[in-house]
Amino acid sequence: MRDQALFDKIDLHLIRVLHTVLTERSVSRAAIRLGMYQPAVSAALKRLRELAGDPLLVRSGPGMVPTDAGLRMIEPSASILRAAEVLFTDARGFEPQTTRNTFRVAASDYLDPLFLPQLVSQIKAQAPLCHIEIQPLSADSDYHAHLAQGDVDVVIGNWAQPSDDLHMGRLFGDDVVCLVSKGHPAVRRGWDQQAWLEAEHIAPTPTHPGAKGVIDEHLESLGLRRNITARCPHFGLIPGMVAASLLVLTTGRQYCERYSEDHGGRLPVKILECPIEFPKLVYYQLWHERTHASNSAKWLRERVKSVASALRKE
Template identity: 75%
Template sequence: MKYVSMFDKIDLHLIRVLHTVLTERSVSRAALRLGMYQPAVSSSLKRLRELAGDPLLVRSGAGMVPTVAGLRMIEPAAHILRSAEMLFSDARSFDPATASHTFSLAASDYMDPQFLPQLVTQLKAHAPGCPIDIHPLSADADYRHQLAQGQVDVVIGNWPKPPDDLHLGRLFGDEVVCLVSTQHPAVKRGWDAEAWLAADHIAPMPTHPGARGVIDDHLASLGLLRKIAARCPHFGLIPAMVAGSLLVLTTGRQYCERFVDTLPVQILPSPIVFPRMMYYQLWHERTHASVAGRWLRDQIKTVASSLRRIEHDVANAV
């Protein structure tokens, strides 16, 4: 109880007066530096002496000098003041070049396969001292809980209806197409909705509990069900699986186009019309005002925009 009682008598202003009086070794000079009237500084010094049980500052000739106890207090008081300043300045400013803030994000690899590599490259180029933790979106992970608990700063992925209890930033939209082997019968014969539904499809594992994915959610809204013959948690491996089989991958065009020059695969239009696949970044209210969080979200948006510009430029050049 004695500690609590002592702590209740100390405030940051009193620590500032203590440090200034001890370093200036003069009540009058301390008053000028603090922008206070001298009697107010003298009153604060009296309180400090009572708390310390020591004079702290004593007269020596024409001036004043700290006591042994006063000398011991100078550096701890300075440390407290520096920590207090950092406590609030860090909340208001963020210098990526010198920061050591850890960025944590959860992301789906359904996106452009160049997205995460380019994002990491950009983050390390501008914030070399900031560690980056990338978590997968999986059925075992509750991304709402992760955001609320501060386990991740941002979640990146695509949802047919993004949750309305989180902040949202749209990254880009993409046309839904099908990726098949060049040996798939539909390459020569074409297909209709019935043939597409009956084909062997490959799909990713759910990204969170209860998720079906944007493709199957839309089919369900139409009262349709496709035949899923395989599921894989590693989306980046699926195009190679498609290339060596008759499996059909239905996803965004931008993703599929990354593989047509490296694998024996071909992009076909979907015989069922899907809405554009929209990609977002989501974040919680707890990080909404964070300067570091805003900087991270700006980098994510910049990388996503640069990938879309590249696709647009390539399309125009063809």
């Protein structure tokens, strides 16, 4: 009877506040994300603490961290929120023109600089009332946990070995080439393996501590190591850095062609073949079993697939 009485005091809004406060680790940030006033979030947190018999969120230095009990509530609360969304959306049948779903996509801009803009454009054209959240694949992001907890619907990127307990859809494969400035010595002289390895390279900041990325993983398998002298977490800024320096960017041909003047781009850069043979970069979208059967999530994955296919044909 006591459990039933406790359950009767919990509504979906309270669960949403719980999950947001625990993941944001801040009442003020949670209030912004929820579109609520901070005192209202504080009042809800007080109620949640009383119901749980636990502080849930405590101060640690300048910030706040969840208690052990709070940490254990993050995934169940995310599951409840996603289940409620699927329960009512999919029960009615998914209608893009009327849906007010929030679609959450985690991706880097290394796939193609046109990809995310065109994906957002297509989603909003077909589902004008929906909300879209684009999240980065950053050094502190755990995409597997975000998918499992419902913070992200789909993750887009390239991995040598994607997690085998996630669903995976192949988008396309691409050849590995090098992007250099038009004034780079290799444009005139060419280069061999040793010259390429010794050149100054720029690479993206690893998506998590210790990660090497597919280029450096392959080099390591060959017993080789390139001279990385610059890293940048914003892949879209790297071509501009290459154009103004002697740095070398090694990545997919499709990405490089978007910037090269020879292919209609606006930067004074050239695409050179790499003197080391690399396997193709393969780009995927990954999703969790949690959303595998959801009609709205299936629709989102089809939009991702169609945009990737269209860009590949250009």
